């Protein structure tokens with residue numbers, strides 16, 4: 647078994663061969679980021695793909711549903727780390743070129759001595775419940791018929807609960823309470839942590855922010871279940887199983903159905 651493996655990243659994609667993720671063996675290059683050791687003590691690395699390589703998009707890979715979940719997690723880490731280096735080549739304090747250090751988890755500026763570290767941006771995502779209905783919305787860019795949970799970036803100084811309440815108020819015009827954390831998911835486009843929650847609405851009359859959402863409305867739990875399970879009569883769907891939205895919608899259904 648090889649002791650090192652390298653993934654090559656370009657934008658939101660990974661180097662591929664014959665439509666499959668290409669995992670390179672042999673010594674890691676100088677510009678490779680160390681991702682970690684797996685359970686077989688194989689050291690994983692990631693680096694930018696050379697020009698001309700065949701690249702396959704991560705979203706496409708996920709949607710094919712034919713990839714080992716552990717490799718998917720490594721791919722997400724690889725994309726975030728390579729993307730961070732690609733967009734942080736210069737010191738934010740003095741503007742001079744900085745250099746990779748600590749296996750790729752720091753950039754050091756030789757000019758002013760500043761250190762820069764990769765960041766993760768927290769995003770709250772929430773399935774909002776009112777009686778037996780769940781609030782779902784859609785953006786115009788999504789595939790037709792797809793709805794999902796509302797979401798938005800946290801702002802400095804906010805708690806998760808405050809961010810959930812603000813996003814729902816801004817996007818749908820209602821107040822929520824009783825925010826409950828469910829689970830989270832790193833999301834590598836480019837480097838977010840999706841914080842999945844369920845919340846309860848204190849009113850039901852929506853005022854949808856049309857600059858953010860094409861549509862948002864209440865769906866009864868029976869209809870949401872049809873959407874989640876891919877058997878809605880008008881082919882409406884909820885988020886895909888690889889996205890945390892799917893799982894917080896299931897958590898909201900479980901609450902409505904009295905299982906939680």
Ligand SMILES: [Zn+2]
Nearest residue numbers: 737740755758
């Ligand atoms: Zn500097």
